[in-house]
Amino acid sequence: MATYRRQQVSPYLLLFIITGSQIGVGVLGFQRLIAQDAGYDAWISVIIAGFFVNAVVWFMYKMLTKAQGDIIDAHKQCFGQIIGSVLSLVILTYYLVLSISVLRLYIEIVQVWMFPTISTGLLAIIILLLCYYIVSGGFRVVVGITFLSGIFTALLYALLFHLPHKYIHMDNILPVFDHSFKDMLMSAKKSIYTMAGFEILLMVFPFIRNGNSSQKFAQWGVAFSTLVFTLSAFTTFLLLSENQIKHVIWARIYIASLIHLPFLERFEYLLISSFLIKVISILALLLWGTSRGLKLIFKWKQKYTLILISVICYIVCQLLETRYQINAFTDYTSRVSFYIFYVYIPLFSIFFMIMKSGKAK
Amino acid sequence: MRTYKDGMKKDSSNENWIDELSKSNDFIKFKTSSDLQNDSYYSVYFYRTLIRSEIMHDQILPYLTKNYTLEDLMSQLPVQQLTITSDSSKIISKLLKGYTAIQYGENKTDCLLVNISNNVSRTIGPPIMEATTLGPQVGFVEDLDVNINLIRNKLPISDLHIEEFIVGKLSKTSVAVIYISGIAEDDNINTVTQRINDIQYDHIPDSSFISSMIADNNHSIFPQSIPTERLDRTVGGLTEGKIAIVVDGSPNVLLTPAVIDETFIAMEDYYVNWVLATFFRFLRMFGFALSIFLTAFYVAILTYHYELIPPRLLESLIVSRAAVPFPPILEVLFLEITIELVKEAGLRLPSKIGQTLGIVGGIVIGQAVVEAKLTSNILLILVGLGTLASYTSAIYKFNNTIRFMKFPVILMAQFIGLLGIFMGFIYLMTHLLRLTSLGRPYLGSYPFRKTSFNDLWIRLPFAMQKKRPTNLRPASLFRPTNDKKSPGPPSDFDE
Numbered sequence: 001m002a003t004y005r006r007q008q009v010s011p012y013l014l015l016f017i018i019t020g021s022q023i024g025v026g027v028l029g030f031q032r033l034i035a036q037d038a039g040y041d042a043w044i045s046v047i048i049a050g051f052f053v054n055a056v057v058w059f060m061y062k063m064l065t066k067a068q069g070d071i072i073d074a075h076k077q078c079f080g081q082i083i084g085s086v087l088s089l090v091i092l093t094y095y096l097v098l099s100i101s102v103l104r105l106y107i108e109i110v111q112v113w114m115f116p117t118i119s120t121g122l123l124a125i126i127i128l129l130l131c132y133y134i135v136s137g138g139f140r141v142v143v144g145i146t147f148l149s150g151i152f153t154a155l156l157y158a159l160l161f162h163l164p165h166k167y168i169h170m171d172n173i174l175p176v177f178d179h180s181f182k183d184m185l186m187s188a189k190k191s192i193y194t195m196a197g198f199e200i201l202l203m204v205f206p207f208i209r210n211g212n213s214s215q216k217f218a219q220w221g222v223a224f225s226t227l228v229f230t231l232s233a234f235t236t237f238l239l240l241s242e243n244q245i246k247h248v249i250w251a252r253i254y255i256a257s258l259i260h261l262p263f264l265e266r267f268e269y270l271l272i273s274s275f276l277i278k279v280i281s282i283l284a285l286l287l288w289g290t291s292r293g294l295k296l297i298f299k300w301k302q303k304y305t306l307i308l309i310s311v312i313c314y315i316v317c318q319l320l321e322t323r324y325q326i327n328a329f330t331d332y333t334s335r336v337s338f339y340i341f342y343v344y345i346p347l348f349s350i351f352f353m354i355m356k357s358g359k360a361k
Numbered sequence: 362m363r364t365y366k367d368g369m370k371k372d373s374s375n376e377n378w379i380d381e382l383s384k385s386n387d388f389i390k391f392k393t394s395s396d397l398q399n400d401s402y403y404s405v406y407f408y409r410t411l412i413r414s415e416i417m418h419d420q421i422l423p424y425l426t427k428n429y430t431l432e433d434l435m436s437q438l439p440v441q442q443l444t445i446t447s448d449s450s451k452i453i454s455k456l457l458k459g460y461t462a463i464q465y466g467e468n469k470t471d472c473l474l475v476n477i478s479n480n481v482s483r484t485i486g487p488p489i490m491e492a493t494t495l496g497p498q499v500g501f502v503e504d505l506d507v508n509i510n511l512i513r514n515k516l517p518i519s520d521l522h523i524e525e526f527i528v529g530k531l532s533k534t535s536v537a538v539i540y541i542s543g544i545a546e547d548d549n550i551n552t553v554t555q556r557i558n559d560i561q562y563d564h565i566p567d568s569s570f571i572s573s574m575i576a577d578n579n580h581s582i583f584p585q586s587i588p589t590e591r592l593d594r595t596v597g598g599l600t601e602g603k604i605a606i607v608v609d610g611s612p613n614v615l616l617t618p619a620v621i622d623e624t625f626i627a628m629e630d631y632y633v634n635w636v637l638a639t640f641f642r643f644l645r646m647f648g649f650a651l652s653i654f655l656t657a658f659y660v661a662i663l664t665y666h667y668e669l670i671p672p673r674l675l676e677s678l679i680v681s682r683a684a685v686p687f688p689p690i691l692e693v694l695f696l697e698i699t700i701e702l703v704k705e706a707g708l709r710l711p712s713k714i715g716q717t718l719g720i721v722g723g724i725v726i727g728q729a730v731v732e733a734k735l736t737s738n739i740l741l742i743l744v745g746l747g748t749l750a751s752y753t754s755a756i757y758k759f760n761n762t763i764r765f766m767k768f769p770v771i772l773m774a775q776f777i778g779l780l781g782i783f784m785g786f787i788y789l790m791t792h793l794l795r796l797t798s799l800g801r802p803y804l805g806s807y808p809f810r811k812t813s814f815n816d817l818w819i820r821l822p823f824a825m826q827k828k829r830p831t832n833l834r835p836a837s838l839f840r841p842t843n844d845k846k847s848p849g850p851p852s853d854f855d856e
Contacts, residue, residue, distance in 0.1 A: 009808070010808060013808070110780065114665075114666075114778070114779075114780070115665075115777070115778070115780075118777070123777075123780075126777075126784065130784060130787060130788060130791070133788070133791055134791050137791065137794065137795040140794075140802075141791060141794045141795050144790075144794035144804070144807045144808075145787070145790065145791060145794065147807050147808075147809070148790055148794075148806075148807065260671070262671065263670075263671065263674060264669060264670075264671070265668065265669060265670065265671050266666070266668045266669050269666050269668070269669055269779055270669070270779065272780075273778075273779035273780050273782070273783045274783060276780060276783045276784065276787065277783060277786075277787055280787055
């Protein structure tokens with residue numbers, strides 16, 4: 001770990017890395033998905049899901065502090081060179097899939113709300129070039145962009161919760177706890193895709209100064225994003241009724257379009273454009289993690305792995321054309337995420353800890 | 362054959378340096394006695410154009426009629442800086458600096474070197490580019506020694522260290538690196554001295570040469586060290602732990618390492634109340650953002666997103682644009698480039714004509730362009746505002762950066778509207794994040810430091826600036842400050 005000393009960043013930046021990678025395009029439209037099962041009680045499911053994420057982060061920390069490195073080191077220490085690398089590749093592939101879905105979803109939003117005729121490839125290539133510029137600056141620059149995007153979106157969220165008072169219906173969310181616990185768990189499972197992003201911790205960990213004691217920042221980061229998600233779901237349910245929400249794919253953008261300022265209308269244009277910095281910060285983190293992982297596994301230069309995965313991103317984005325395909329893709333991502341991070345990672349870290357303590361004896 | 366390949370032409374040997382130097386017509390050599398049988402005569406050599414002839418006549422030549430040896434002459438002459446040497450390369454270099462070499466009798470190796478150099482420099486005046494209404498009106502001049510003298514007078518402490526370098530194979534420019542040891546960090550000092558030592562170039566006419574030669578990234582349009590002609594700014598920087606680089610022949614002293622936020626700091630901020638100073642600082646940052654993004658927003662909104670504008674406002678916008686035959690991008694580029702031309706022409710002309718030009722360019726062309734329906738009124742207001750805002754930065758070099766930066770953003774806005782503006786913004790931010798100055802981050806806001814609130818974004822009262830800026834890694838962090846915030850008498854409320 002000492003080798004990364006020059007590139008290491010302060011532990012408090014983990015707060016920005018976690019919240020920055022968690023709060024992405026999902027926050028604009030996840031309200032519809034979670035309301036399918038638990039209805040207007042779904043905001044409680046978000047809190048439940050948040051606690052699950054806290055637990056997963058705790059497991060990750062247990063494993064990473066034992067391994068004193070990233071997930072690739074942990075896999076290698078546990079399963080040896082070849083099997084370990086294959087398992088690490090699965091996780092890296094997941095990162096890549098996640099970044100593709102983030103990119104494609106954002107491009108879809110732009111196409112639906114701002115530029116109906118803009119080509120997917122053009123936008124993808126511009127965003128990926130920008131990401132290349134960021135990632136090639138090294139981890140410090142990647143975190144810098146995450147930090148800035150955190151600051152700017154904090155300003156934006158202040159405006160997001162500026163609700164049009166006359167459309168608020170308190171009775172939308174009453175009575176509370178009207179759905180079964182099973183429904184709520186189902187909803188919590190649906191919000192996994194929105195909550196995804198914290199998984200990057202597995203690659204980032206060696207770059208955090210005093211990594212072992214930095215857990216509180218990671219946990220507070222998760223807690224903060226849970227708070228944002230909950231508030232965002234809650235306020236959405238205040239404005240939109242249960243039946244209405246089924247037909248609104250991007251609920252937050254829909255609500256943002258109700259904001260009127262004396263010099264500005266159609267606030268969603270500004271919202272979507274400024275979400276670019278969010279999207280780019282997530283993409284930069286994920287592409288950085290993936291390209292770095294590939295570099296460590298195959299001993300290639302990070303420049304070439306980054307170009308490789310950017311090209312894959314570009315091609316897959318082109319292939320996802322319709323709303324249906326994109327939806328299927330994110331559903332699939334969400335399912336993979338569930339099995340890798342809520343099932344495999346806790347099991348692996350338990351196994352890893354037992355193995356390590358066995359070796360110590 | 363003269364070869365300048367490795368910088369120096371082949372050194373003349375002891376005997377023929379006189380012949381070598383005599384090839385210049387302003388090199389004077391004479392003997393005080395024409396009697397060759399007599400051993401007790403002096404040979405005098407100097408460059409006529411480099412010495413002060415009145416000192417030569419009044420204080421040196423009278424002593425040469427007597428029969429002193431060189432050692433005796435050295436104790437007799439009423440001039441400072443006398444040395445005896447036989448090293449011919451040293452003699453040549455001193456002669457070229459305005460010294461006079463005196464030889465006694467037939468001894469052609471030992472030389473007495475007398476400094477009677479005539480340094481021509483302008484007198485110290487108020488700073489021209491960084492004018493303030495309040496505060497000291499002392500600007501640096503082109504002479505290195507005068508500048509160092511000014512700095513030493515303001516900081517009469519033995520910890521003020523000065524390291525001098527000779528840079529430039531032909532120009533032999535003196536470069537002084539100044540810092541306060543015990544405050545400036547050793548790593549920074551080593552980096553600066555190392556980089557200055559490594560410079561290979563013919564001549565160094567100005568400190569901006571040094572600035573770009575020691576910069577971490579010399580493709581960047583951002584100044585990575587702050588050039589200043591203000592004495593108070595330099596002294597302030599030194600006390601914070603910065604390193605000043607003074608270059609002979611340049612009135613601009615470089616302060617390094619720098620962060621971009623410093624370009625919004627004017628020295629006047631320290632001569633007014635801290636609330637006002639903070640307000641002005643925010644005003645400058647706002648001006649920076651405005652001048653880059655204002656006209657880009659005009660292009661983006663009128664090309665793609667006119668829905669963003671409320672109907673009442675849109676009405677006046679449309680009315681003013683109704684007769685304009687061009688798309689917004691052409692309109693904006695036309696006007697922006699016109700303004701840039703006026704600026705550029707004004708800079709290249711003598712100041713009196715420059716004023717006339719400003720009136721012709723600004724008022725006449727501006728008015729006529731609108732009346733000819735080539736641009737809209739509103740755009741004229743926006744471009745004027747942007748131009749005004751671009752000059753609020755306290756560092757002139759940074760103004761040039763701002764002047765250029767709006768054009769890529771305007772083109773991006775034409776390309777994909779608001780998204781393009783945000784892309785330009787992210788690109789700019791990434792560039793600033795990647796930049797370093799002496800290996801230290803250039804963007805002052807990241808990594809986030811608590812001391813940035815002392816004196817970077819806002820200026821706290823002096824009693825509250827207990828720490829020096831930590832981005833400079835000062836060797837001693839705390840500066841002496843009063844504990845009490847203000848010395849006024851307490852009221853009954855405080856008792």
